[in-house]
Amino acid sequence: MYLRIAYELDLKRLITGGFEKIYDLSSCFRNEDADRTHNPEFAMMEIQWAYADYNDAMKLTEELWEYVAKEVLRTTIIEYAGNKINLKAPWNRLTIKDALKELGNIDTDKLKDKELVELIEKNKIEYEGNPTRGEMIMLLFEKLCEHKLIQPTHITDHPKESCPLAKAHRKDPKLIERIEPFINGFEVGNCYTELNDPIIQRKLLEEQAKKGRGGDEEAHPMDEDFIQSMEFGLPPNTGIGVGVDRMVMLLTGAESIRDIILFPTMKPEQLLEDQTGKAKETKLAVAVLNKGIKMKKWEEMNTIAHLNAAFGARIGKQLFLQDKIKTKDNKEINLNIQHAILIKEAISNKDIINLIKQAEEKELEVAEFTREMIITTDDKKVISLTQNKNLNDVEYLGALIFGEKADVEKITKNFKLYE
Structure with missing residues (x-):
C-alpha cells in the first residue's frame, strides 16, 4: 500500500475503458521538503482528455485560470508579491530553448555538452552523476529562468529526459510535447500529449525503474497494470495537472502554501532533547x-x-x-x-x-x-x-x-x- 503521488495512471486506464473526458480533484503526496510553494500533502486536479493534445491542454489551462479568477475576484488582474499579473487568455508561450536565450542569455544550440557542464558549475547548480544533455538544459532553465516568468507563460517543448510518460515531439524526437505553465516565478501545472504506445512506454518505465534501483528518488516506478491497460488500446489523449494550492495562493495573495492548507507540515515548536541535553535537531x-x-x-x-x-x-x-x-x-x-x-x-x-x-x-x-x-x-x-x-x-x-x-x-x- 502506497500514498499516491498522482492519479494520472488510473485516469488513463479509465480513458482506455471508454471515458473521453474525466478528472479527479483530491490530495496527493510527495516525499519532498516543505517550503513556500511545497508541502508533502497537497491538492491537485488531474484531467485526462481523449483525442486531444498538448495544444488543447494549453488552451484549457488558460480558460480554467481565467474562469476561476473571474468567478472569485470578478477580474483577471491580480496583484501578488508586488507584481500585477493578468490571467486573461491567451498566455505567453516560450520553448525551453527560447526561454534560455531570452532570460538566461544562453544559446544551447551553440554549446557542447562540456560547455553546458561548465555553465552549470559556474552558476553553482547542484547535480548528481553524469547528467544527459537534456537534463543539463533543464537544470539551467530551472536556475536561470523560472523565477523570471512573472506573467502567465507556457514553457513548451521539453527535452525527452524530463518525463517518461509524454509523447515524442512530432517535429523533433529529442523533445517531448510537454508544457509547464508558470505564474509569478513558479510552476502552477504540468501538461503533455500522453504517450500511448505500450512498447515504448514499457521501455521508458524499465529505464526509470533501473534509475530507481540506482538510488534516484524521483524515478517513476514501473506499473504493470497500466502497461497492460495500454495494450488494450489507449487512444490519443492529453493530460493536465493543476496545482490547486498554488492557484489559491495566487488568488488570495497568500505568501506561503502553509497559509491555505488546513493542516500543513510544520516544524515542532520546541526543540527535542536527548538525554545528553543536546538538541536532537542540529x-x-x-x-x-x-x-x-x-x-x-x-x-x-x-x-x-x-x-x-x-x-x-x-x-x-x-x-x-x-x-x-x-x-x-x-x-x-x-x-x-x-x-x-x-x-x-x-x-x-x-x-x-x-x-x-x-x-x-x-x-x-x-x-x-x-x-x-x-x-x-x-x-x-x-x-x-x-x-x-x-x-x-x-x-x-x-x-x-x-x-x-x-x-x-x-x-x-x-x-x-x-x-
Whole structure:
C-alpha cells in the first residue's frame, strides 16, 4: 500500500475503458521538503482528455485560470508579491530553448555538452552523476529562468529526459510535447500529449525503474497494470495537472502554501532533547556580511550585533537548553545558546539578496540589516527611506540565516569565512 503521488495512471486506464473526458480533484503526496510553494500533502486536479493534445491542454489551462479568477475576484488582474499579473487568455508561450536565450542569455544550440557542464558549475547548480544533455538544459532553465516568468507563460517543448510518460515531439524526437505553465516565478501545472504506445512506454518505465534501483528518488516506478491497460488500446489523449494550492495562493495573495492548507507540515515548536541535553535537531546560524561595499570595521561589528539581536528576538528562548548555569561557589552565569553561529562574507549586494531568497524558499529564519538601519534607529525613518526603493536598490550590509544545519550549510557553503 502506497500514498499516491498522482492519479494520472488510473485516469488513463479509465480513458482506455471508454471515458473521453474525466478528472479527479483530491490530495496527493510527495516525499519532498516543505517550503513556500511545497508541502508533502497537497491538492491537485488531474484531467485526462481523449483525442486531444498538448495544444488543447494549453488552451484549457488558460480558460480554467481565467474562469476561476473571474468567478472569485470578478477580474483577471491580480496583484501578488508586488507584481500585477493578468490571467486573461491567451498566455505567453516560450520553448525551453527560447526561454534560455531570452532570460538566461544562453544559446544551447551553440554549446557542447562540456560547455553546458561548465555553465552549470559556474552558476553553482547542484547535480548528481553524469547528467544527459537534456537534463543539463533543464537544470539551467530551472536556475536561470523560472523565477523570471512573472506573467502567465507556457514553457513548451521539453527535452525527452524530463518525463517518461509524454509523447515524442512530432517535429523533433529529442523533445517531448510537454508544457509547464508558470505564474509569478513558479510552476502552477504540468501538461503533455500522453504517450500511448505500450512498447515504448514499457521501455521508458524499465529505464526509470533501473534509475530507481540506482538510488534516484524521483524515478517513476514501473506499473504493470497500466502497461497492460495500454495494450488494450489507449487512444490519443492529453493530460493536465493543476496545482490547486498554488492557484489559491495566487488568488488570495497568500505568501506561503502553509497559509491555505488546513493542516500543513510544520516544524515542532520546541526543540527535542536527548538525554545528553543536546538538541536532537542540529541547527546552525550563519551571518553573512557584504564585503563588496567596503564597510568600516565598526560598521561590520554593528551589523553583526544587530543581526544577532534581531535573530535572538525573533526565535526567543527556544534557542537555550536552559537559562542559567551555576559555578562551584553557587554564582549564576547566563547560558549561551546551544547552536553554533558562523560569520561569513559575500562579495556583492546581489549575493545577499539571492541568499535571502533561497532561505525564504526553504522557510529558514532570516534577519536582515540594510544601510537605512545603520543610518538611523528611528523605525519610521527606516520605513520611509525603504518604501520608495525596489529590492535591488536596497543596500544590504548583511543577513543572518538560521535553521536546520544541512539546509543552512547548503545555501551558505560558497561563502568564505569572515576574515
